[in-house]
Amino acid sequence: MATQALAKWTVDLKPSSLPASVKHAAARSLYNYIGCVIGGSGHPAMTKAYDALMPFFGPATSTLYGHGGRRQADAQHAALLNGIASHVHDYDDTHLATIIHPTGPVASALLAYAEYAGGVSGMDLVCALTAGIETSCKVGLAVWPQHYDIGWHITSTTGSIGAALAVGKLMGLSEAQMSHAIGLAAVQVVGLREMFGSDTKSFHPGRAAQSGLLAALMAQKGYTSSPQALEAKRGWANVMRERRRRVEDVASVKARVHPLVIELTSKRTPKDGLEGKFSVFHGAAVGLLYGKAGPALYADKVVQELAVVNVREKVEATPDKDLAPDETHLTLEFADGEQIVQHVLHAVGSLEVPMTDEQLTEKFIDQAGLVLGSDAQEASDAAWRLSDADDVVSILQTL
Numbered sequence: 001m002a003t004q005a006l007a008k009w010t011v012d013l014k015p016s017s018l019p020a021s022v023k024h025a026a027a028r029s030l031y032n033y034i035g036c037v038i039g040g041s042g043h044p045a046m047t048k049a050y051d052a053l054m055p056f057f058g059p060a061t062s063t064l065y066g067h068g069g070r071r072q073a074d075a076q077h078a079a080l081l082n083g084i085a086s087h088v089h090d091y092d093d094t095h096l097a098t099i100i101h102p103t104g105p106v107a108s109a110l111l112a113y114a115e116y117a118g119g120v121s122g123m124d125l126v127c128a129l130t131a132g133i134e135t136s137c138k139v140g141l142a143v144w145p146q147h148y149d150i151g152w153h154i155t156s157t158t159g160s161i162g163a164a165l166a167v168g169k170l171m172g173l174s175e176a177q178m179s180h181a182i183g184l185a186a187v188q189v190v191g192l193r194e195m196f197g198s199d200t201k202s203f204h205p206g207r208a209a210q211s212g213l214l215a216a217l218m219a220q221k222g223y224t225s226s227p228q229a230l231e232a233k234r235g236w237a238n239v240m241r242e243r244r245r246r247v248e249d250v251a252s253v254k255a256r257v258h259p260l261v262i263e264l265t266s267k268r269t270p271k272d273g274l275e276g277k278f279s280v281f282h283g284a285a286v287g288l289l290y291g292k293a294g295p296a297l298y299a300d301k302v303v304q305e306l307a308v309v310n311v312r313e314k315v316e317a318t319p320d321k322d323l324a325p326d327e328t329h330l331t332l333e334f335a336d337g338e339q340i341v342q343h344v345l346h347a348v349g350s351l352e353v354p355m356t357d358e359q360l361t362e363k364f365i366d367q368a369g370l371v372l373g374s375d376a377q378e379a380s381d382a383a384w385r386l387s388d389a390d391d392v393v394s395i396l397q398t399l
Contacts, residue, residue, distance in 0.1 A: 002231040006138075007178035010131045010165045015123040018130060026126045029093055029133065033107045034065060036092045040085035041066025045199040049084055049206075053077055062112040075112040079163075079213045083108035083206030087155070090201075098140040098154055101205065105159025106132035108209035110166045113216075120170060132166025132212075139230065143241035150241075153191030156204035157240060160185040163212020164219075171220055183225025184215035186236040247288050249334045252314050255284060256329040259319040266317075276303040285311040288332075294366040326350050 018026075040046060041064070050064075058074035064081055073081065086092055086104035093103050110128055114120040136158040140147075148154050164185035168178050188211035191204035219225075230236050257280065265280040276282040276298045285308050286297040302308060323329075326347035332340040346352040348359065355363070361380055369376040382395050389395050 001228055002142075002237075003179055003182050003227060003229050003235075004175070006135065006165070006230070007175045007182060010135070010169055010178055011173070011175050013127060013131050013169065015127040018127060022130060023123075023126055026130045026133070029103045030107060030126070030129060032093055033086055033103045036087070036089065036104070037082050037085045037108075038066040039091065040088035040202075043085065043088045045088050045202055046081065046085050048199065049081060049203070053081070061116040063115060075116040076210055076213060078112040078115075079109045079209040080206040082112065083209035084202045085206075087205045088202040095137045095140070098137060098144045098158075099148070100136055100140045100158055101155045102133045102136045102159070102162065103129075104205040105156060105208035105212060106136060106162045106166045108206065109163035109213040109216075110170065112209070113167045113170060113213055117170070124170060128166045128169040131169045132162040134162075135165045136162030139237070142230075142237050146241040148193070151193045152189075152240060153193055153195070153201070153204050156191035156208040157189050159205055159208030160188050160190070160211040160215065161236075163209050164215040165212075167213050167216035168219065171216060173216065173220060177219045177222075179227055179229075180223060180225045181215045181219035183227075183229030184218055184223065185212050186229045187225070188212075188215065189236075189240070245334060245338075245340075247311060249336070250288065250311065250314060250332055251335045252316065252331075252333045253284055253288070253311075254331045254333075255280070255315070255317045256320040256323060257317055258323045258325045258327065259321055260325055261328075262317060262319045269312075270303050272300045273298045273303055279312075280317050281312045281315040282308070284315045284317075285309075292366070294363070296366070296370060 015023075054073075057077050060072035060074065062072060062075045062078035063069055064071040064073055064078055064085075066085065072078070083104055086108060087101060092101045094100070095102050106129060110125065110132065114125060139161055140154055140158045144154065147157070161182060164181040165178065168181045173181060188208075190207045190211065195201050195204070226232060226235065228235055232238070261280055265278050265283070267275050267279040268281055270276040270279045270282055282298075282303060283293050286293050286302065288311055289307060290297055296302070320329075324346070326344075328344045330342045330344070332342075334340075349355050361384075364380045364383065365376045368379050372379055379399055382398055386392055386395055
């Protein structure tokens with residue numbers, strides 16, 4: 001699971017495991033960040049934010065950079081205000097593959113907490129900063145470019161997660177706590193591209209820093225979240241990269257496929273389930289409508305279903321000899337002209353993209369359930385036990 005794997009990676013990361021080049025890059029990022037914050041500290045947007053929030057500051061623990069140490073705030077407000085200053089000139093670092101400005105949210109939270117906690121070494125700071133920046137960029141890659149195209153400001157929507165892990169690393173959170181911090185940060189989504197050109201754009205990374213710090217602090221005290229916050233069907237990645245469109249709004253589906261696909265599955269108007277299995281058009285239609293194409297979706301009644309027929313008629317498949325047998329280029333065009341383009345390099349279940357155990361279990365239950373109904377789960381559990389059984393006969397006789 002992505003959330004658990006990220007939590008474990010962050011906890012296991014050690015300063016000694018970082019290559020010299022990474023340490024140097026982190027130190028440069030930190031140096032550049034401080035310059036950006038000082039440079040932005042006198043901007044009118046910062047003055048407005050400071051004047052609005054200063055009456056609500058808690059005990060002063062963390063420096064607001066750019067004032068020679070004369071201005072301080074509580075860690076939460078320091079993370080917010082330094083985050084605003086870091087981005088107010090749009091002069092901060094950029095990860096070109098996603099156009100994320102990664103250091104601002106992470107460093108703003110990290111330095112505010114480091115000053116509050118005290119006793120933090122430079123190498124521990126560099127290690128935590130590296131974890132946070134790497135996280136922001138990696139989760140950004142998982143949703144790029146759809147996420148940005150929809151209208152999210154990817155610097156801040158990823159920044160809260162990176163900030164949470166960086167602070168959590170400095171705190172010494174356990175894997176379970178780090179996992180909860182990821183979830184707490186993931187739900188604090190902030191940043192719309194509509195705000196570009198206004199003061200609010202720089203508010204985005206500041207708020208992300210504040211949210212990440214809050215997530216780590218709450219996780220440290222045992223506040224829980226989903227262990228699949230990033231990868232679940234309704235988790236951060238799926239929700240943040242998709243604009244929900246209705247299948248009814250699809251005007252056309254164009255697929256470039258290997259010639260063998262056309263040779264084997266070219267039945268344009270299948271009459272029943274048997275013919276449906278040899279129709280790439282039917283497979284595409286049920287995939288769009290139902291999100292899968294298991295045996296139940298090749299039943300006669302499904303092949304003849306009006307909604308399926310309507311979508312099937314919009315599917316075009318063109319042979320391309322330069323593609324691999326399990327490769328395809330798909331283009332969905334909607335009635336309003338918007339397109340979704342997807343390149344599937346290898347099919348799930350191939351050597352290159354093997355099915356996970358979870359996917360294989362879903363496949364088993366999907367087909368066994370046609371016969372066994374709710375007992376399919378029990379059969380699945382039994383089948384998984386076969387390879388470890390002392391006597392396979394006792395298991396086989398239950399199937």
